[in-house]
Amino acid sequence: MKRISFFVVLIVVALLSFSLSGFCAGVYPERNINCVVGFSPGGPTDVIARGSVPILQEILGVGIAITNMPGAAGATAAKFVLDQPADGYTFYFGSEIMSVWQVMGTMDMSPLRDFDCVKLVAEATPVLAVPPKSPFNSAEEFVKYAQENPGKLRIGTAGPGTVPHVSGLMLQQKLGCEFTFVPYQGGGPAITAVMGAQVDATIEMVQSMVSAHQGGQLKILASFTNVPIPGLEEIPPIGQIYPELQEDLPYGPYFGPFVKKGTSEEVITVLKEAMDKVIADQRWIDYTDKMYLTRINYSGEEAIEYLENWTAKAAWLLYNAGAAPNSPTKFGIKNLELLKKLDK
Amino acid sequence: MFILLLYNIVGVIVGLVMGAMPGLTVTMTAALCVSLTFGWPMVEALAFIIGAFCGGVLGGALSAITINIPGTAAAVATTFDGFPLKQRGEADTALGLALFSSLVGGMFGLLFFLILGPIIGHYALQFGAQEYFVLTVWGLTLVAVLSKGNFRRGLISAVIGIFIGMIGMDPITGLMRFTMDIPLLSGGIHYVVAMIGLFGMKEVFVQLDSRRGFKLDIKGYRISNLLPKFKLIRSLNIRWLLSAPIGAIIGLLPGTGGDVGALVSYGFLKNIIKKPSRPFGEGAYEGVIAPEVANKAAVGGALTTMLTLGIPGDSVTAVILGAFYLHGLLPGPTFMLTEKSYFYLIAILVGAGMVFAYFIGIIGSNAMIKMLDLPKWYLIAFIPVLCIVGSYALQNKLTDVLFMFIFGLLGYILEKSEYPVSPIILGIILGPMVEVNFRQALIITGSFPSLILSFFTRPLSLILIILVVLSFLLQSKVTNL
Numbered sequence: 001m002k003r004i005s006f007f008v009v010l011i012v013v014a015l016l017s018f019s020l021s022g023f024c025a026g027v028y029p030e031r032n033i034n035c036v037v038g039f040s041p042g043g044p045t046d047v048i049a050r051g052s053v054p055i056l057q058e059i060l061g062v063g064i065a066i067t068n069m070p071g072a073a074g075a076t077a078a079k080f081v082l083d084q085p086a087d088g089y090t091f092y093f094g095s096e097i098m099s100v101w102q103v104m105g106t107m108d109m110s111p112l113r114d115f116d117c118v119k120l121v122a123e124a125t126p127v128l129a130v131p132p133k134s135p136f137n138s139a140e141e142f143v144k145y146a147q148e149n150p151g152k153l154r155i156g157t158a159g160p161g162t163v164p165h166v167s168g169l170m171l172q173q174k175l176g177c178e179f180t181f182v183p184y185q186g187g188g189p190a191i192t193a194v195m196g197a198q199v200d201a202t203i204e205m206v207q208s209m210v211s212a213h214q215g216g217q218l219k220i221l222a223s224f225t226n227v228p229i230p231g232l233e234e235i236p237p238i239g240q241i242y243p244e245l246q247e248d249l250p251y252g253p254y255f256g257p258f259v260k261k262g263t264s265e266e267v268i269t270v271l272k273e274a275m276d277k278v279i280a281d282q283r284w285i286d287y288t289d290k291m292y293l294t295r296i297n298y299s300g301e302e303a304i305e306y307l308e309n310w311t312a313k314a315a316w317l318l319y320n321a322g323a324a325p326n327s328p329t330k331f332g333i334k335n336l337e338l339l340k341k342l343d344k
Numbered sequence: 345m346f347i348l349l350l351y352n353i354v355g356v357i358v359g360l361v362m363g364a365m366p367g368l369t370v371t372m373t374a375a376l377c378v379s380l381t382f383g384w385p386m387v388e389a390l391a392f393i394i395g396a397f398c399g400g401v402l403g404g405a406l407s408a409i410t411i412n413i414p415g416t417a418a419a420v421a422t423t424f425d426g427f428p429l430k431q432r433g434e435a436d437t438a439l440g441l442a443l444f445s446s447l448v449g450g451m452f453g454l455l456f457f458l459i460l461g462p463i464i465g466h467y468a469l470q471f472g473a474q475e476y477f478v479l480t481v482w483g484l485t486l487v488a489v490l491s492k493g494n495f496r497r498g499l500i501s502a503v504i505g506i507f508i509g510m511i512g513m514d515p516i517t518g519l520m521r522f523t524m525d526i527p528l529l530s531g532g533i534h535y536v537v538a539m540i541g542l543f544g545m546k547e548v549f550v551q552l553d554s555r556r557g558f559k560l561d562i563k564g565y566r567i568s569n570l571l572p573k574f575k576l577i578r579s580l581n582i583r584w585l586l587s588a589p590i591g592a593i594i595g596l597l598p599g600t601g602g603d604v605g606a607l608v609s610y611g612f613l614k615n616i617i618k619k620p621s622r623p624f625g626e627g628a629y630e631g632v633i634a635p636e637v638a639n640k641a642a643v644g645g646a647l648t649t650m651l652t653l654g655i656p657g658d659s660v661t662a663v664i665l666g667a668f669y670l671h672g673l674l675p676g677p678t679f680m681l682t683e684k685s686y687f688y689l690i691a692i693l694v695g696a697g698m699v700f701a702y703f704i705g706i707i708g709s710n711a712m713i714k715m716l717d718l719p720k721w722y723l724i725a726f727i728p729v730l731c732i733v734g735s736y737a738l739q740n741k742l743t744d745v746l747f748m749f750i751f752g753l754l755g756y757i758l759e760k761s762e763y764p765v766s767p768i769i770l771g772i773i774l775g776p777m778v779e780v781n782f783r784q785a786l787i788i789t790g791s792f793p794s795l796i797l798s799f800f801t802r803p804l805s806l807i808l809i810i811l812v813v814l815s816f817l818l819q820s821k822v823t824n825l
Contacts, residue, residue, distance in 0.1 A: 040659075041375035042666020050670050054383070067740045068375065071531025072513050076741070079527055104518045107530060154788055160518035182787050183516050185780065188662060192598045192655050196469030199788065211654055211674045291669065325519060 028267045032063040034090045035257070036081050038074025038097075043186065044205060045074070048122055048255045049093040051287045052278050059274045066093075073097050073161070075107040082114055086260040088267035091118070096253035099311040100161040102331045103324035110331065111311070116263055117303040119275040120256035123294040124205040126167050127223045127235065131197035132216055139222035139241050142201065143175055150178035156190040156202040159183045161318060163253045164190065164203035167224050169317045170251065174244055181323075194218055205252070206232065207291045225250040229292055254296070254310065256303075272299050312336045348391040352693055355395020356700040360708050362396070363403020364415045366540045366734045370400035374663040378670065386671045390686075391693050393667060397660055398450065398697030401602060401639055402705050405442040409632070410435055410712045411727065413544040417536055418602035418639040420769055421610040423543065424490065425624065425631025432627050435716070436569035437576070439709040441629055442636045443702055444572035445584075449637035450698030452588035453595065453644020457651075458691055468596050468649055468657075470804050473785035476599055478799065478808040480777040483604060483770070485812075486611040490766045492625050497763045505771020506778075508533055515780045516787075528743045535772040537735050537744045538751050542765050544731040545752025550759060551724055565713065570706050576629065581617045584633045591638030595645025601658025602642035603773060606635030615815040640698070647694065650675070651687055 035053050039045045049066055057064040069077035074097050084090040098111040111117065128139060136142040146153045157164040160183050168179055184190040187204045194202035195217050202209075206220070206229060213220045223229050226239035226249045239249040257275065259268060278284055279297055288295050298306045315333045318324035328335070355377065362373040373396050381389035404419030409426035422442065429438035484502065491498020511522045512532025523529040587609040594605035610624075613634040620628040646657030654675045656662035668675040715723070735748035755765045789795040799805050 040371075040662070041378060042663045042669070047666055047669045050378075069740050071534075071739065071741075073518070076527075076531035079530075080741070105520060106513065106518065107527060160516065180787060180790070182784055183518075184784070185515060188656055189599065192469065192653075193472070195653065195655070196472065198472040207669075207674060215654075217653065290674070323517075 028088055028270050029060055029062045031089065032065060033060070033088070035064050035066045035093055036077045036090060037066055037068050037093045038070065038077035038095075039068065040070045041068050044124065044208075044253070045093060045095045045255060047291075048095075048293070051291075052121060052275075052284060053093070055278045055281050055284055056274055059277050060270075073101070073104075073106050073159070075101050075109060078109055078115075079107060081258075082109070082260055084260065086262040086264075088259055088263050088271060090260075091271070092258045092260075093255070094258040095255050096163055096310065096314070097161070098258075099307070099314050100166075100318060100324070103315045103319055103326045103328055103333070104161040105325045106161075108331075111258060111307050112304060114261050115258040116261055116268055117307060118257040118259060118268060118271045118299065119279075120254050120296050120298040120303055120306060121275065121279055122255045122288060123250070123252045123296050124163075124207065124255075125223055125225055125229055125250065125252045125292065125294065126163055126203050127206045127209060127220045128167075128201055128203050128238070129191075129194055129209050129213065129218045129220045130201045131194055132218055133197065134200070134219060136201075136221065137219070139236065139238055142221055143171065143177055143242075146171075146177035146179060147175065151180050153201065154180045154182050154199045156182045156184055156193040156199040158187040158190050158204065159185065160323060161314075163205075163251070165323065166314045166317050167203050167251060169321045169323070170245070170248055172321065173317060174248070175242060191218075206235075207293070210292065224252060231289070232292065248313065250294070251313075252294070254306070256298075275299075308334070309336065348388065348693070349696055351388050351391035352395040352696050353700050353704075355392040355397075356399035356697055356704055357395075358392075359396035359399025359401075360403040360406075360701065360704055361399075363400035364406045364708065364712070365403075366407060366413045366415055366544045366730055368734055368737060369416050369536055370397060370404075370418070371659040371663060372738065373400050374660050375666075378663055378667045381667070386668070386673065387689065389667060389671070390664075390690065393664055394690060394693040395697045395700065397643060397664075398694065398701045399704065400660075401643060402443070402446050402701045403708070404639075405446070405636055406439065406705070406708055406712050409438045409442060410716055411544075411723070412547050413727070413731075414539060416603075417539060417773065418606055418642075419635070420539065420603065420766070420773075421606040421635035422632060424610065424635075424766065425626070425628050428625065428627035429629075429632065434627070435713060436565055436709075437573065437629075438632050439713070440570045440572055441577075441632050443570065443705045443709065444577070445587075445633040445636040446640045446705070447698060447702045449588055449591060449640030450643060450694070450701070452637070453592050453641035453647075454691065454695050454698065455644075456589075456592040456641065457644040457648045457694070464596070466653065467804075468598060469653070471597050471599075472802070472805075473781040473788060474795075474799055474802055474805045475808055476597075477778060477781040477785060478805055478812065479594075479597075479600070479608070480604070480774045480781065482808070482812050483607050483611065483774045484778065486607055486614075486770055487767045489611060489614050489624060490764050490770065492764055494762070494764075498767050501758065501763050501765065501767035502771045505538075505768035506775035507771075508538065508768070509535070509772045509775035510779070515776065516783050528746075531739075531741070533747055533772070534738060534744065535769065536738050537747050538772050539769050540731050540735050541748040541751025542755040542768055544727060544734075545748060546755030546759060546765065548724055548727050548731075549752060549756035551720065553756075567706070567710050570709050580621060580629055580633070581619070583616050584613060584630050584637065586616070587613060587634045587637040588641045591641030592645040594638070595642025595657055596649050597645075598649055598653075598655050598657060599777070601646055601660070602639035604777075605642040605645075606639040607770065607773075609638035610634045612815060616818050643698075644694065647690060651690065 081092040190202045222238040225237040239246045315328040362368040377393045404416030405422045407415040408419040408422040412427040414420045487502045590609040591605040622628045646661045649657035650661040735744045
């Protein structure tokens with residue numbers, strides 16, 4: 001009996017101390033933070049999170065653990081973050097795939113409705129690459145062939161709804177050509193497929209293909225930008241070849257930390273100011289340069305506008321191409337093309 | 345250099361312990377090492393990660409043999425004959441064989457990596473969806489072996505596994521399948537979670553139900569029993585050596601690693617060895633050697649792809665490539681050519697890691713055997729803890745723990761009704777690969793007739809089909825080879 005009552009007391013004390021720690025909340029952050037990444041270690045989102053979070057940890061002065069929770073295109077991890085209290089102690093290191101969850105029917109979650117964006121810190125650049133022995137030596141040749149032979153060219157992508165897929169759809173819509181998209185299980189296998197000429201082309205991020213390009217394992221034909229990528233001037237930007245694409249470019253995935261909607265303004269400000277220091281840190285600058293990432297700095301209203309536009313563009317492209325089952329209107333995603341026409 | 349070897353040894357120890365724990369996979373160990381070594385120089389980080397890679401693959405076998413719970417997916421095939429051997433009171437022999445064949449396989453993988461790798465590395469790229477399809481279907485035929493006599497029941501189990509593998513996001517369209525709008529299911533069911541439940545938790549339920557304990561009855565056990573028994577090895581059909589090239593080549597392929605390598609090589613040896621020491625599945629020595637040689641040889645194969653092409657050969661090398669990115673290095677063919685030093689460094693580290701893993705593995709095996717001497721009730725309390733920790737740690741999801749328990753119960757019910765459990769795992773691992781590659785091949789070829797034709801017009805696919813047919817002819821009674 002004595003033993004049992006001892007345990008009861010112990011449990012009560014433990015519970016009390018837990019609840020008390022909630023009451024006397026001091027200045028954020030006072031304990032370790034959990035950063036959730038929705039993809040496996042080594043993937044692009046993970047690599048960018050691991051490049052910035054250690055610096056953030058130094059600035060905030062508390063430990064930040066990176067937790068990888070892969071599954072359902074990052075949606076499982078986001079769901080987990082939304083199930084935690086909105087106290088800033090769990091944040092989601094998000095990426096562009098958040099923008100298509102709703103239309104793709106992955107899960108009804110949106111980066112704007114359910115999350116507050118702390119800061120968008122980086123953008124990656126997709127490029128179009130063909131196998132080393134491909135008859136195509138320029139983007140013009142490639143697009144011309146696709147226009148004349150609709151559906152014949154096969155483009156490997158990192159999966160349905162991913163940036164490579166949407167970028168390809170953009171070419172289809174704007175340049176009047178047609179491709180067959182072959183979804184792979186992530187960017188790695190899609191690159192492997194183009195190296196081995198299993199597909200006619202692959203669209204993937206430049207940092208994962210540049211070494212193979214220089215080694216002659218594949219040929220990069222164009223980047224999805226309006227101006228050349230700094231340091232890789234030999235790759236022609238597709239916006240200069242096809243001026244009609246310019247208004248949609250540069251087009252690439254975004255990355256940055258998100259907190260659950262309802263997190264207090266103070267907490268977001270602390271995180272945002274810390275992220276300001278991170279992106280000014282020389283280590284982050286060197287890191288992003290080496291990885292050919294574009295540093296961006298959007299927060300608050302700017303981030304909201306950026307995310308709205310990004311989401312609208314991707315959602316409508318996917319829906320119009322028949323790749324997304326849900327209509328963007330269902331989620332109140334505005335139709336940019338339609339708005340433009342109305343303006344005229 | 346000395347300090348590097350020290351990092352390597354520590355890596356091996358960490359890997360071995362993690363590998364022996366069900367659910368703590370080698371990939372996860374490598375990922376943890378990557379975050380741990382983020383602030384270190386690349387070379388030291390590599391020494392540590394590669395040590396963990398070598399140790400981790402070996403660790404899986406220890407728990408597979410002693411408690412019938414594969415520590416890693418690569419050790420699933422090791423349970424098929426390893427545990428029956430333990431039940432026959434030959435746990436020490438089985439562990440000794442596993443350690444020895446690991447060393448042989450690891451060294452072969454290293455040689456492959458140094459000599460053949462650079463030459464045939466780019467052939468791995470010729471492996472397209474069609475070839476992966478044939479390869480994985482070949483792996484699925486292993487159901488026949490795992491059914492242990494009752495093929496219909498084995499097939500039912502395999503179908504359950506394939507169905508479970510389909511839950512979650514459709515890999516081609518991104519739509520949800522069989523999730524019934526439950527967010528819990530949207531991420532699908534990870535095969536390692538199913539594996540922990542079906543092997544680990546099931547074993548607990550079975551043990552609770554039976555009088556038989558884990559206890560060993562080895563008379564006069566000494567640690568020297570773990571050293572290889574060359575007399576025994578010489579008495580075996582030398583064809584087991586074929587596991588090494590099979591493992592290395594499957595490791596080399598970008599989409600498959602040691603888990604598929606071990607399964608295919610087990611199935612292949614089963615086909616070509618007519619008179620095993622005992623029937624396969626009942627404690628054949630060859631059945632322990634085949635997967636262990638293959639999954640270690642796959643390490644060398646996977647590293648070859650990583651270094652010659654800059655693409656991952658399996659999920660662990662994917663993490664190692666991630667580490668290169670983290671250190672601001674862009675891996676790829678040119679990088680590996682210009683930074684030759686990494687090539688040799690990795691070769692040395694793999695060689696050293698395999699040797700260290702062997703010796704540390706002896707100590708580890710000894711500890712496992714000693715542990716089995718504990719009263720059954722201690723172990724029965726301990727294994728569920730391992731299963732829970734492992735299934736949670738895998739993806740940091742509490743729902744995985746729930747799934748693990750469900751699979752434990754499923755495994756228990758199936759085993760009680762005399763259905764084999766391992767075909768389920770086979771179905772979960774290989775089913776999605778079969779499906780994805782078939783559908784990719786269909787998209788690429790455009791139509792069904794041209795898809796079927798492509799299986800025979802693509803040279804590598806044709807070679808594979810011939811190999812499959814040959815391996816079946818070899819074991820049939822008609823052709824008495």
